[in-house]
Amino acid sequence: MKYHIEKNTVQETLIIPLYGRKKCTEKFPQLFKDETAVRLIEQIDYDFSEVEKKGDSTMQEFGFLEIAIRQNDLAYEVKEYLKSHPNAAVVNMGCGLDNTGRNCDNDSCRIYNIDFPDVIEVRNSLLPAGEREKNIAADLKNTSWFNEIQADGGVIFFASGVFYYFLTEDVKALFLAMAKHFAQGRIVFDTCGKTGAKMISKTWLKQAEIKDVNAYFSVGDAQKEIAHWSDKFEVSSRGYMLGYQSLNVPSVKRIHRILAKVGDNMMKMKIVRIDFK
Incomplete structure (x- = not known):
């Protein structure tokens, strides 16, 4: 029996990135493979017709490519950290139905997936926690979840498409609390500059009913804008x-490579890493 997802619900927000990762696997096989996403889409009862109508447009394909590259980037950072901290905690903040933690598993790390209770309810049904893994129902801003992370072997946090919806002051407060509680830990996450945020304000910002773009977290120059928050940050x-x-692979069109340069340079699309001293 398939897991039913209703339209216009919070749970629906899990489906689009999952569908995106499935399409990335199909369209960009030389770059990305997410077998979990392919399998889960088959297990979900949801009307994908509206998304599929746009699936072959140039911009929609680029959106899929963005999803693939972001997950590859974050997975790279997790695997690099585990090389020097093999027994570390790997923490997926705002996990949705993403399986990056398990995909980076080195057979000795501990994996934590954190999201709102209704999201974790779906995850527990479709992606129940495996060995050395725990799904945590929590609001990221309520730092009581810190106590559930066993970080004696080190800890790397990663967040994919999460902090765009946070006020800058909330991100700062969270990072300062993390630096205090998880000394020698690391966080990696994606961000973009204010121009990038404004350019995409008709999509995710509008859906989230966000009107004052400037109040929400965006970064033009991470070293200048975040490093001064604390002398415990190495950015x-x-x-x-x-x-x-x-x-430069056959599945990526020339227009997509041009858009990628625009994204990194004009929209300031970055993967930011903060080491807590």
């Missing part, structure tokens, strides 16, 4: 689309 960043890998 670095890389281009989101082109900072980790080449897009």
Whole structure:
């Protein structure tokens, strides 16, 4: 029996990125593979007709490519951290139905997936926690969830498409609390500059009923804008689309490579890394 997802519900927000990862696997096989997304889409009862109508447009394909590259970037950072901290906690903040933690599993790390209770309810049905893994129902802003993370072997947090919906002051408060509680830990996440946020304000910002773009978290220069928040922060960043890998593969169109340069350079799409000293 398939898991039914209603239109216009919070649970529906899980479906679009999951569908995107499935399409990435189909359209960009040289770059990305998410077998979990392909399997889960088959297990979900949801009307994909509206999404599928736009699936072959140039911009929609680029949106799928963005999803693929972002997940690859974050997975790269997790795997790099695990090389020096093999017994670390790997924490997926705002996990949805993403399986990156398990895909990075080195057979000794501990994996934590955190999201709102109604999201975790769906996840527990479709992606129940495996060995050394825990699904945590929590609001990221309520830091009581810190106590559920066993970080004696180190900890790397990652967040995919999460902080765009946070006020800048909330992100700062969360990061400061994390630095205090998880000394020597690391967080990696995606962001874009204010121009990028305004350019996409007709999509995710509008859907989230966000009107004052400037109040929400965006970053033009991570070192300048975040490093001064605390002397416990060591901040670095890389281009989101082109900072980790080449897009010179047959499945990626020339227009997509051009858009990738625009994204990294004009929209300031970045993967930001903060090490807590």
